[in-house]
Amino acid sequence: MCPDHDLVSAYVDGEVPSPWRERLEEHLATCGDCAALAAAYASLSMRLRSVAVGDETESLARGRSRLDSLLLDHAVPLASTLSARRRFVSLPLPVAAAAAILVLLLGTATAMLALKPSRGVASIQTVASGEITPLATEAKAQPASMDELLRYLDARDGQITLTIKLPSGTTFGSAGKPVIMRSGRVVRGTPVGGRSP
Amino acid sequence: MFSISGPPGPEDIRRLYDAAAPLLLRVVARIAGSSEAAEDIVHDAFARLVEKGIPFPTMDDAKYWLIRVAKNGALNYAKRKGREVKAYERWWRGERESTGGADEVVIRTESAEELKRGLESLPENLKAVLVLKEYGGLSYKEIGRALGISEGNVKVRAFRAREALFVKLGEDSKNVS
Numbered sequence: 359m360c361p362d363h364d365l366v367s368a369y370v371d372g373e374v375p376s377p378w379r380e381r382l383e384e385h386l387a388t389c390g391d392c393a394a395l396a397a398a399y400a401s402l403s404m405r406l407r408s409v410a411v412g413d414e415t416e417s418l419a420r421g422r423s424r425l426d427s428l429l430l431d432h433a434v435p436l437a438s439t440l441s442a443r444r445r446f447v448s449l450p451l452p453v454a455a456a457a458a459i460l461v462l463l464l465g466t467a468t469a470m471l472a473l474k475p476s477r478g479v480a481s482i483q484t485v486a487s488g489e490i491t492p493l494a495t496e497a498k499a500q501p502a503s504m505d506e507l508l509r510y511l512d513a514r515d516g517q518i519t520l521t522i523k524l525p526s527g528t529t530f531g532s533a534g535k536p537v538i539m540r541s542g543r544v545v546r547g548t549p550v551g552g553r554s555p
Numbered sequence: 556m557f558s559i560s561g562p563p564g565p566e567d568i569r570r571l572y573d574a575a576a577p578l579l580l581r582v583v584a585r586i587a588g589s590s591e592a593a594e595d596i597v598h599d600a601f602a603r604l605v606e607k608g609i610p611f612p613t614m615d616d617a618k619y620w621l622i623r624v625a626k627n628g629a630l631n632y633a634k635r636k637g638r639e640v641k642a643y644e645r646w647w648r649g650e651r652e653s654t655g656g657a658d659e660v661v662i663r664t665e666s667a668e669e670l671k672r673g674l675e676s677l678p679e680n681l682k683a684v685l686v687l688k689e690y691g692g693l694s695y696k697e698i699g700r701a702l703g704i705s706e707g708n709v710k711v712r713a714f715r716a717r718e719a720l721f722v723k724l725g726e727d728s729k730n731v732s
Contacts (some may be wrong), residue, residue: 364714371688371713375697398726399717406674406689409585409667417580417594424598425572429565432605 360392361385370399560626562608563617572601579625581690586629586682588636588675596628612684622687630632630679635673673723681716688713 368374369382386393501507538554563571576597584593600621611617674682687698695709702709 366709367714367717402717404690405670414580418576421576421594421598422607422636425601428602428605
């Protein structure tokens with residue numbers, strides 16, 4: 359039985375492995391048709407390879423020259439990009455450290471300003487100018503100054519309940535009592551709420 | 556040698572050119588049917604390699620990539636050229652018919668030109684395999700890697716390409732030796 363023709367074609371290409379190659383050779387030695395087929399494939403290969411296209415050597419040299427130019431063209435932008443990156447990375451250490459410290463200081467200062475509690479005279483004035491609403495049985499007071507406010511309190515022997523509306527935008531620190539009470543003690547020496555120190 | 560971590564450098568590419576360019580030029584010239592076109596097509600393949608900066612595990616992988624790209628470039632060129640040739644032939648036939656056809660007797664002799672044209676007129680998938688085999692000197696395994704097909708497929712295509720070429724040449728494979 360004759361082998362498939364694609365196997366004969368593969369044999370001509372040297373692509374049939376042992377032991378199939380030896381068996382095929384035995385068959386070719388005894389089968390005229392298959393031997394003619396193998397010869398035809400081999401002949402076609404030889405004829406194809408004998409067809410000259412042109413001088414490859416010159417093409418190779420020209421191609422190599424073009425490739426060198428191409429690589430040179432690509433090397434320039436790559437090198438400039440790399441050197442720019444190196445310049446950035448190679449900043450002197452003291453300069454980089456100074457920049458880092460500056461950024462740190464600026465950040466800290468900004469944070470402190472944002473979180474700083476509202477203390478001092480300005481705060482007292484702001485609070486003092488607010489509306490003091492006593493219980494419903496008492497008259498509504500509108501003190502114009504700190505002194506008036508303190509006199510108002512003294513007149514009631516300090517036994518009043520106050521609702522103090524604080525300005526919404528004012529920030530108080532975490533350190534305890536409202537500033538107005540401490541100021542009252544300092545100026546007048548009289549405790550708010552009627553208690554002795 | 557190339558590393559998997561990065562694209563090939565200029566020296567790698569030069570070494571690759573020295574190793575693969577002769578094969579590429581031969582193969583592309585046969586597929587495209589033109590040495591001049593082969594130069595351009597092979598150069599374009601290397602230019603793509605340089606521009607893309609693809610990392611290849613080995614030199615062979617880069618070579619097979621180049622073969623694939625150059626082969627496609629050659630097939631495209633051949634296709635374009637084929638369309639032009641057909642257009643010229645149509646025009647030429649028209650001219651001959653209008654002038655009475657002075658040289659109607661054509662003596663069919665197998666020439667290098669005939670063989671070349673027969674090869675060029677093969678279907679792309681058959682032509683690529685036969686050219687890589689005959690002019691690239693690649694094994695079925697290497698052709699398979701370059702074209703992304705199995706060795707078995709390469710074997711079948713090589714056989715079909717030969718049979719198709721016999722038909723183009725007006726020969727019967729059983730009667731040619």
